[in-house]
Amino acid sequence: MRVAAGQGFWGDDLDAPRRQVEGGQIDYLMLDYLAEVTMSILQKQRERDPSLGYARDFVGAMESILPAVLDRGVKVVANAGGVNPRACAEAVRSVGAQRRGSKLRVGVVTGDDLLGRLDDLIGHGHPLANMETGEPLSSVRERVLSANAYIGSDPIVEALGGGANVVITGRSTDTALTMAPLRHEFGWSADSWDQLAAGIVAGHIIECGAQCSGGNCLYDWKSIPDLANVGYPLVEARADGTFVVTKHPGTGGRVSVPTISEQLVYEMGDPRSYITPDVIADFTTIRLAQDGEDRVLVSGIKGKPPTDKLKVSVAYRAGFKAVGTLVYAWPEALDKAQAADRILRERLDRLGLTFDRVLTEFVGANATHGALAGDRRDAPEIQLRFGVRSTDRAAVERFTREIAPLVLNGPPSVTGFAGGRPKVEEIVAYWPALIDKSVVKTKVEIIS
Amino acid sequence: MKIRLLDIAHARSGDKGDTANVGVIALQPRWYDVLEQFVTRSKVADHFRGMIEGDVERYELPNLNALNFLLHGALDGGGTLSLKTDAQGKVYSTALLRMVIDVPDTEAKRLGLPAAK
Numbered sequence: 331m332r333v334a335a336g337q338g339f340w341g342d343d344l345d346a347p348r349r350q351v352e353g354g355q356i357d358y359l360m361l362d363y364l365a366e367v368t369m370s371i372l373q374k375q376r377e378r379d380p381s382l383g384y385a386r387d388f389v390g391a392m393e394s395i396l397p398a399v400l401d402r403g404v405k406v407v408a409n410a411g412g413v414n415p416r417a418c419a420e421a422v423r424s425v426g427a428q429r430r431g432s433k434l435r436v437g438v439v440t441g442d443d444l445l446g447r448l449d450d451l452i453g454h455g456h457p458l459a460n461m462e463t464g465e466p467l468s469s470v471r472e473r474v475l476s477a478n479a480y481i482g483s484d485p486i487v488e489a490l491g492g493g494a495n496v497v498i499t500g501r502s503t504d505t506a507l508t509m510a511p512l513r514h515e516f517g518w519s520a521d522s523w524d525q526l527a528a529g530i531v532a533g534h535i536i537e538c539g540a541q542c543s544g545g546n547c548l549y550d551w552k553s554i555p556d557l558a559n560v561g562y563p564l565v566e567a568r569a570d571g572t573f574v575v576t577k578h579p580g581t582g583g584r585v586s587v588p589t590i591s592e593q594l595v596y597e598m599g600d601p602r603s604y605i606t607p608d609v610i611a612d613f614t615t616i617r618l619a620q621d622g623e624d625r626v627l628v629s630g631i632k633g634k635p636p637t638d639k640l641k642v643s644v645a646y647r648a649g650f651k652a653v654g655t656l657v658y659a660w661p662e663a664l665d666k667a668q669a670a671d672r673i674l675r676e677r678l679d680r681l682g683l684t685f686d687r688v689l690t691e692f693v694g695a696n697a698t699h700g701a702l703a704g705d706r707r708d709a710p711e712i713q714l715r716f717g718v719r720s721t722d723r724a725a726v727e728r729f730t731r732e733i734a735p736l737v738l739n740g741p742p743s744v745t746g747f748a749g750g751r752p753k754v755e756e757i758v759a760y761w762p763a764l765i766d767k768s769v770v771k772t773k774v775e776i777i778s
Numbered sequence: 779m780k781i782r783l784l785d786i787a788h789a790r791s792g793d794k795g796d797t798a799n800v801g802v803i804a805l806q807p808r809w810y811d812v813l814e815q816f817v818t819r820s821k822v823a824d825h826f827r828g829m830i831e832g833d834v835e836r837y838e839l840p841n842l843n844a845l846n847f848l849l850h851g852a853l854d855g856g857g858t859l860s861l862k863t864d865a866q867g868k869v870y871s872t873a874l875l876r877m878v879i880d881v882p883d884t885e886a887k888r889l890g891l892p893a894a895k
């Protein structure tokens with residue numbers, strides 16, 4: 331059973347899905363398109379055009395892999411449906427229709443979208459309190475753009491069982507996209523906790539695409555070959571819950587214990603309790619072993635029953651921000667940038683503008699490692715990076731006009747203003763919450 | 779003997795809301811105990827003083843020769859609210875590897891730990 335990953339986020343390498351189906355034998359291709367705020371972007375698109383609201387890159391990906399799906403039986407699982415899985419399925423169906431006698435069966439999973447039910451849910455004692463602050467959702471209710479429950483692998487397994495060869499979901503968990511094919515093929519029961527936990531770990535390893543196969547790898551990074559042609563990962567899974575992570579032959583990158591270890595700790599919380607709708611996986615039980623070149627064997631994984639809650643991702647409007655930059659050159663680049671920062675702050679004060687947040691960074695001195703980077707007074711150049719945030723759009727707008735004047739009326743040796751005024755950006759913020767599993771009902775349809 | 783983490787470990791970091799996580803992995807399995815013994819929660823909190831607003835939590839993963847640190851209040855609000863260059867905590871990893879720990883000479887020699895330059 332070989333499940334390959336072809337997309338780690340919306341915006342990933344457009345050609346990776348095709349390379350994954352053509353580079354060697356696979357049974358399933360899983361494509362992860364959704365990050366925390368992607369749903370709200372898609373919701374805005376759907377408001378403008380009711381036929382949109384899904385990851386349109388997926389339609390192009392389907393065109394590029396259609397022969398593999400139709401002629402070689404590769405199945406596809408993707409959370410590309412965003413806030414409009416049916417429209418996404420329709421678009422994919424019309425791609426399939428270009429081929430005579432096409433046997434595309436598109437499974438559509440819905441039920442994760444809670445936006446239309448929010449008032450009802452809040453009214454019935456589901457406060458959807460922010461997991462970080464404890465604040466009830468009612469305090470930002472009128473600013474909510476989207477609300478989706480993270481759903482597990484059940485409905486995807488159901489769609490595969492119903493004969494779908496392409497399954498499209500909305501906000502399913504990233505890990506469910508890998509887990510569902512394993513459950514479908516191996517028939518793991520809903521309480522095979524250790525196998526299910528293995529499915530989650532497999533999903534976690536490959537859900538960020540090449541980030542487990544040499545991309546963004548710090549360990550011996552200079553020796554990792556041919557990242558220009560990096561091989562995206564795939565898992566060779568067995569019914570007992572052990573699996574090997576590898577990549578197609580002849581591709582760049584590397585699959586080794588260090589590359590997999592780095593991905594395992596990525597975005598990790600409490601390793602004993604990696605909570606998903608399907609199972610709670612214990613990452614302290616994972617065993618890794620090199621199993622030949624670019625092959626890592628993963629085994630030993632233990633799991634336990636999940637909670638009775640689902641995580642909900644809510645996106646809401648949270649004001650405006652803008653970031654302006656200027657570059658100061660040697661000598662005394664950092665001193666000049668610091669002087670410009672003081673002048674800018676004084677001018678904003680004089681204009682009577684107040685912000686919820688003002689942040690200055692000196693790129694080249696402290697932007698990434700703060701004071702840990704040590705003294706950078708002799709830097710060849712320093713970028714002043716000045717950001718503001720406010721619920722008052724006009725204040726942010728006014729700020730964007732205060733950067734350019736500094737070129738002529740501030741400290742010397744300044745350049746780098748070719749990009750024009752900073753742009754005001756509306757902030758769509760993320761509100762994580764929990765909801766009772768019992769109130770989220772998923773639905774599966776299959777469109778031929 | 780002074781030991782710099784960069785010389786004995788690799789790392790990756792990421793985000794969850796306003797919290798950054800840093801996973802630190804020993805370059806050699808036999809060096810994991812050094813991480814566990816000397817890279818304590820309070821030492822990491824001291825290291826990042828002034829950079830983060832909240833607490834530090836530590837979890838151990840001896841099976842991966844790794845420690846996982848959660849740095850709360852590290853991302854200026856996190857996600858889209860943050861004004862930071864590193865709004866998603868991607869490079870807290872190497873910031874932690876700047877840390878220098880003090881390991882008794884005998885233990886450092888026994889384990890072949892490279893001395894900080």
